[in-house]
Amino acid sequence: MSRAPTLKAKASILFPMPLPEPFDYAVPDGMELRVGDHVRAPLGQRSSRGVVWALSSDDGSRNLKSVESVYDAPPLSEAMIEFVNWSARYLVQWPGIILRMVLRSEDSLLPSPTELRFEAAAERPTRMTEARERVLRAVLEQGPGSAAELARLAGVTPGVVTGLAKAGGLTRIERPADPPFDPPDPDGPGVALVPQQQDAADQIRRMINAGGFQAALLDGVTGSGKTEVYFDAIAHALRQDSDAQILVLLPEIALTRAVTARFMERFRAEPALWHSDQGPKERRRIWREVNENRARIVIGARSALFLPFQNLRLIIVDEEHDATYKQGDGLHYQARDLAVVRARASRAPVILASATPSIESLANARAGRYAYIQLPDRIGKAVLPDVATIDLREHRPQRGLWLSDPLVEAMAETLGRGEQVLLYLNRRGYAPLVLCRDCGHRMKSPEVDAYLTEHRYTRRLICHLTGFSMPRPDKCPECGAIDSLTSVGPGVERVAEEAKARFPEAKVEILSSDTAHSAEKLLALIDRMERGEIDILVGTQIAAKGHNFLNLTLIGVVDADLGLAGGDPRAGERTYQTLVQVAGRAGRADRPGRALLQTHDPEHDAIAALVAGDRDRFMEAETMAREALGLPPYGRLAAIIISAKDPSQADAVAKDWARNAPDADGIKIWGPAEPRYGMVRGWHRRRLLVRADRDVDLSAWLWAWKKNMKPVSSVRVTIDIEPYSFV
Ligand SMILES: [Zn+2]
Known part of the structure; x- marks a missing residue:
């Protein structure tokens, strides 16, 4: 009888680095390891931090290096490991790149100082x-x-x-130094739900009771009280499981402070706030508290998806249609889509909430893949604002001015009643273009093929793509003419200047990412607006998100046509969503509001549907257009961006990729093409666009392609699944 050799344990360790797979290590005698444990192990000449991805027995046939040490901290959950593996496969990225999003400060693994x-x-x-x-x-x-x-x-x-x-x-x-978070109280003071909210809340409660994964679209017009419904869902999840963790994703993290106050009131405890401008100390605290299952309600921007939840029981994605959920540099991902993946890995429900759902989510709801929960009416006396157009072909403002006579009259009436006006224009700065009257030279960014935007307050010309900036020159850099440079088109600063000139008594302020670049500044401005210290607010799209300005009764959309044109399949949808949200800011209290849209094209589908208040008609038209073109959600897209310092090398590599694409039915490749911004910071870019039928496993096909291609040093290749940016 032969004795079986003693098998020792072997650990596969994944490192937060762009490596194709985990590496194997021997587990030293006396070391107890679990899958998900945070460890240190030798990698090359150094000791590196990693995570135990799998454990198996070691037959001793290979001479493995040993795991050095294990951190005394809870391991990553099985659901987290599943999420990392699934996302890596889907996004066509090495799992270590996803793990890098998960592992933040190493200090989080140590007890609080x-x-x-x-x-x-x-x-x-x-x-x-x-x-x-x-x-x-x-x-x-x-x-x-x-x-x-x-x-x-x-x-x-x-x-x-x-x-x-x-x-x-x-x-x-x-x-x-990192105090723990207090547990939330599900029975804090809440608002009584009206019957329609109660119906929606009951449907979500049933999902939570059923356990397991399910997705729902909560479709409710602005002001219908969605927040109260998801507060009820959170309270219910906390009552069902006293250790439950809940993640609430919000698109604009600056606004979370306002929401935080409501959470503190409702749940009598501070929620954990996670966003990218947080200091290292706050990050360390939240990461540890989430990992230890002591931070129970997390409100966060998209990267909160990668926090190490131990018992995630509910995810809510608020304003699910918002384009800022798409991360467009570094690791490209769509947080709304990954939230569904995260919920599935955690066997938990996910609620996507919006007043203007994305066509993708509506299609999923209509096909029965998501539960469809509707909240059609506004709460209380508030009604949807009246929406009307001003045809700019008939009411052309004078040269150099942007507000038409009917809009100015409406502003005068509103201000006369002591009420507030919002002028909406999605263009930062003073003017989107500066050109020379003598030679026609256009001021451009040196690194990309884009115009410089004039900012009058800082007297600078700024590239919104790369951040390049320079003082506004006195003479034309091309022909040398003095004082020949002229500003073309309006930005919010220029519209504010006009509003001040027309209403000298009014207090006019600008709300854009330039005037509200920090959460504090934004909140201070919102406070002044709420207290009535501002008469006319001129704002970009950040003004369209989630405030309650009760005395705001007139919205003037300076250029409703912006965004309707262009090669982006989501442009029409985005314009419509923004217009609905901007219009929804008015008339939330007992005063009816109205919105006036200045347009050259009042017959356009998006504008006509908005005036008619007929969202479904608009969505129907958009949906049919996308279906006819096989665009998402009726087909799938991926972009492959090839960048190199040498343009001929970028061309060569892009052509090489195009030639070596695997054969497959239902897949079409466009390009290589030079995108609109063909050069960014000295890197020349070429793009291949892939369209696949819905039933094609696009990720698997892209993996096969990627594995076919030898990496070329000095050339970057980025794969973007479901791209949003087509510039
Ligand atoms: Zn010139």
Whole structure:
């Protein structure tokens, strides 16, 4: 009888790097490993951080290096590993690239550092000085703080604080630098739901009760109270499972602060807020708290999908149609689509909510792949605003002006009643183009083939694509003529200038990513608008998202035609969505609002449907157009972008890719073509566009193609599944 050899354990470890697969390591004696554990292992000459992707037994036939150490932190969940593997396959990326999105600060795996704080002691020390008195006053007024904080408040050196502590006047307390999140209370104060909201909430409750994965589209007009419905869903999920974690994705993270206040009121606890401008300390805290299952409600931008949830029981994607869910650089992904994947991996429901759902989600709902939950009416007395067009062919503004007479009259009436006006134009800056009257030279960005936008407040010309900027020159760089440069077309700054000139008494402000580049500035501006300190707000698309301006009763859309033209299959849909949202800002309280759209094309489908208030008619027309062209969701698209410093190399590699595409039925390849911005930051770009029938496994086909191609150093190849940008 032969004895079976003792089998030792072998761990496959995935590293957060662009490597094709996990590598195998021996598990040293005495080390206990679980799938998902965070470990360190030697990679090349260095020790690297990775995750145990699989465990098996080692027959000893290979001389494997050993795992070095394992972190004392919860492992990634099975659902997370499934999500990473699935996303990598779908996006045609190495799994390590997806894992890199998951693993953020390494400090998150260690216990929170502690910080030393000082609070007032029970007794006063015998030796007091004027400086020590000031420190004591600061503690009594502001509460406990670090030596540096208290010293700053008291206007003394930190040495005075520590000296006072030594003398017995202060007590030292240690606490975690990353405080844990309090558990949410599902039974916090809520608003009673009206019957129609209750129906929607009941449908979602049934989905949660059923357990397992299911997707639903919550389709409700602006102001129909969607937020109350998903608050009910969150409360229900928390009651069903006391350890449940819930993810709420929002498109515009600056707005999350306003939503946060509502969450705190409803659930009596601070939610975890995750977004890209967060400092490293806050990231470290949230990542650890999510991984430890202590952060229970997470509100986040798209990258929150990659947080290491342990028990994700519900995902809500608010404003699911919003184009900012599409990540367009680095790793290209559509967060709404990946949210559905994440929910499926977690066997949990996902709710996609919007007043203007994407055609993709509507098609899924109509085909029965998603549950379809509708909230057609507005709550309370608010009604949808009246929408009318102003035909610019009849009411042409004077040269150099942008507001037509009927719009100006309507503004005067509105301001006369003490109500507010929003002028909407989706163009930042003062003018989208600066040209020379003498020679016709157009000011362009040096690195891309794009015009520079004039910003008058900063007196600079800025490229919105690359961020290049320069002072506005006094003379034409081409012909040298002095004062010959002229601004063409309007941006929000120019419209604001005109509004001020026409209504000198009115308080006019601009809301764009230039004036509200931080969450604080944006919130301050929204506050002023809500308090009625602004009469006319001139805004870009960030003004179209999620505010409640109760005294706003007139919306003027300066150029409703912007976005209807162009080669982007989603342009019509996006214009319509924006117009509905902008129009939906007016008349939310008991005052009816109205929206006036300035257009050269009042008969256009999108505009006519909006005036008729007939969303379904518009969506029907768009859907049929896409179906006829086999565009998403009736077909699938992928872009392959090839970039190189040398244009002939970009051409050669792009042609090589085109020649080596695997044969397949139901797939068509267009290009290589030079995209509109053919050169960005010195890289020349070529694009291949792939269209596939719906039933083709496009990812599998792209993988076969990618594996066929030898990487060329100095050439970048990016695969973008379901591209949104066609520039
Ligand atoms: Zn010139």
